[in-house]
Amino acid sequence: MTRISINGHQVSVPPGTMLASALLGSGAFRFRNSVSGEPRAPLCGMGVCFECRVTVDGHPHARSCQVPVREGMEVNT
Amino acid sequence: MIVVVGAGPAGIAAALRAQECGARVTVIDDNPNPGGQIWRGDDENSWVARFRSSGIPLLSSTRVVAVDVEARSLLVETDGVSGRLSWKKLVLATGSRELFLPFPGWTLPGVFGVGGLQALAKTGLPVAGKRIVLGGTGPLLLAVGAYLRQHGADVKLIAEQANIQSLAGFAPELLRHPRKVLQGASLQWAIAGTPYRTGCWIDSAEGVNKLERVTVRSGRDIWTEDCDYAGVAWGLTPNTELLESLGPEPEDVYVAGSGEVDLSFVEGEIAGLNAAGYPERTVLLAPKLEKARGFAAALATTFALRDELRHLAKPDTIVCRCEDVTYGELRKFTSFRAAKLQTRCGMGPCQGRICGPANEFLFGWETGTVRPPVFPAKIATLFSDAPLPADTTGQPDTKEITS
Numbered sequence: 043m044t045r046i047s048i049n050g051h052q053v054s055v056p057p058g059t060m061l062a063s064a065l066l067g068s069g070a071f072r073f074r075n076s077v078s079g080e081p082r083a084p085l086c087g088m089g090v091c092f093e094c095r096v097t098v099d100g101h102p103h104a105r106s107c108q109v110p111v112r113e114g115m116e117v118n119t
Numbered sequence: 120m121i122v123v124v125g126a127g128p129a130g131i132a133a134a135l136r137a138q139e140c141g142a143r144v145t146v147i148d149d150n151p152n153p154g155g156q157i158w159r160g161d162d163e164n165s166w167v168a169r170f171r172s173s174g175i176p177l178l179s180s181t182r183v184v185a186v187d188v189e190a191r192s193l194l195v196e197t198d199g200v201s202g203r204l205s206w207k208k209l210v211l212a213t214g215s216r217e218l219f220l221p222f223p224g225w226t227l228p229g230v231f232g233v234g235g236l237q238a239l240a241k242t243g244l245p246v247a248g249k250r251i252v253l254g255g256t257g258p259l260l261l262a263v264g265a266y267l268r269q270h271g272a273d274v275k276l277i278a279e280q281a282n283i284q285s286l287a288g289f290a291p292e293l294l295r296h297p298r299k300v301l302q303g304a305s306l307q308w309a310i311a312g313t314p315y316r317t318g319c320w321i322d323s324a325e326g327v328n329k330l331e332r333v334t335v336r337s338g339r340d341i342w343t344e345d346c347d348y349a350g351v352a353w354g355l356t357p358n359t360e361l362l363e364s365l366g367p368e369p370e371d372v373y374v375a376g377s378g379e380v381d382l383s384f385v386e387g388e389i390a391g392l393n394a395a396g397y398p399e400r401t402v403l404l405a406p407k408l409e410k411a412r413g414f415a416a417a418l419a420t421t422f423a424l425r426d427e428l429r430h431l432a433k434p435d436t437i438v439c440r441c442e443d444v445t446y447g448e449l450r451k452f453t454s455f456r457a458a459k460l461q462t463r464c465g466m467g468p469c470q471g472r473i474c475g476p477a478n479e480f481l482f483g484w485e486t487g488t489v490r491p492p493v494f495p496a497k498i499a500t501l502f503s504d505a506p507l508p509a510d511t512t513g514q515p516d517t518k519e520i521t522s
């Protein structure tokens with residue numbers, strides 16, 4: 043299992059899981075806030091819509107549907 | 120040197136045909152594995168296997184961000200490295216993406232494209248026990264419904280907007296394609312027990328901060344279905360950004376694919392032969408092309424979007440999700456250009472990839488206005504003629520890729 047931290051909470055997922063899938067699986071639904079403050083989560087699952095953006099290891103705007111999980115990854119939504 | 124952009128069925132076919140003619144070929148694809156939308160990661164597919172064993176170089180996880188027609192070069196970016204790749208002949212086989220139509224509540228977390236939902240499920244999203252409603256049009260609804268069921272999801276309803284008459288009209292065309300009938304039959308088996316309603320569509324999605332239920336309509340009947348996830352499918356829209364950035368009638372550029380798999384494949388073969396300088400060999404492919412076109416045309420007629428879908432969006436329904444621009448704001452304008460300037464519609468990070476085709480459908484606007492870079496590129500890529508020293512800037516290493 044690969045351990046990642048989601049908003050400070052430790053979560054274990056099978057290796058190779060895509061970050062967006064791991065986040066949704068862990069119950070996260072607010073990946074980002076839209077410009078008017080609505081919660082948004084993945085739509086396209088293939089890197090096109092940019093709705094799944096999160097902060098990964100301090101880098102903002104990572105498209106989580108294109109990022110495989112890595113041991114020790116710190117994710118903030 | 121022939122460069123093929125895209126390693127889906129069309130790109131694979133183009134590359135193999137060109138190699139057969141003795142040409143030197145390189146393929147670029149922004150995914151880690153060849154196969155495109157349909158065969159991705161499927162090593163049992165005989166074409167993917169043939170491509171892998173062909174010795175044709177594949178630059179995977181590499182995306183083309185711009186094409187320079189004058190200099191005949193591509194600006195490419197891959198993890199940590201970016202640079203230019205030159206070509207003598209260019210084949211664009213960049214495929215398609217899902218089309219999205221705005222309806223009330225479609226921005227709620229839990230509403231996905233069906234292809235997107237399947238992609239997420241394939242990469243670790245647990246769906247077992249989840250209540251899912253699928254709605255929209257086309258065979259993809261059934262394929263994804265079957266996949267989700269096999270993985271333990273409770274698929275409560277598949278809502279197909281086409282009516283039963285047009286589906287019945289499709290039957291004779293299917294009979295001309297026995298392999299597809301078999302596919303269809305096994306799909307039906309896999310979804311046996313799941314309600315499949317024709318002439319039926321999702322009117323709206325509701326919930327507080329996330330999806331809780333959808334409202335479904337069929338003729339005069341309207342009802343709600345509680346669900347955890349909804350998948351919508353309104354068809355596909357081709358990725359034409361690179362092509363549009365080339366200007367009219369670019370020389371030595373060939374385009375293939377983006378449609379139904381068999382049509383994409385034969386178009387790829389033709390593009391490959393043309394690029395390799397053997398246009399006369401394409402004559403033999405004419406019957407195959409005609410058959411594939413026939414099937415694709417029947418699909419398009421059967422699953423044509425009904426007019427009612429143009430009226431799902433309400434004044435406060437968001438159309439541009441990047442900039443939160445509503446249908447009510449957009450409807451005041453007469454062109455996409457004007458709407459863009461006044462509302463920033465289509466100017467967010469997706470660069471109009473989601474709202475552009477939606478605006479075309481809703482308002483009949485022409486929206487193809489993408490400028491290079493066609494993907495938000497790293498700054499280092501844009502200046503890749505002047506390499507940045509990686510050690511001093513911390514930027515990705517930038518180098519010339521020679522071919």
Ligand SMILES: Cc1cc2nc3c(=O)[nH]c(=O)nc-3n(C[C@H](O)[C@H](O)[C@H](O)COP(=O)(O)OP(=O)(O)OC[C@H]3O[C@@H](n4cnc5c(N)ncnc54)[C@H](O)[C@@H]3O)c2cc1C
Binds near residue numbers: 158214215379
């Ligand atoms: C979610 C989804 C599901 C589908 N399911 C089916 C199905 O079940 N049956 C069917 O017949 N058809 C299906 N299709 C249609 C499908 O697109 C075609 O059948 C087939 O994949 C088309 O082949 P292609 O080679 O034209 O495009 P694709 O298979 O889409 O391949 C294009 C490739 O080009 C790459 N690419 C695009 N732009 C760039 C760039 N700038 N730089 C680098 N690489 C790039 C893409 O990553 C992709 O790998 C589906 C499409 C989608 C979107």
Ligand code: FES
Binds near residue numbers: 086088105106107108
């Ligand atoms: S879900 Fe669309 S870009 Fe990630």
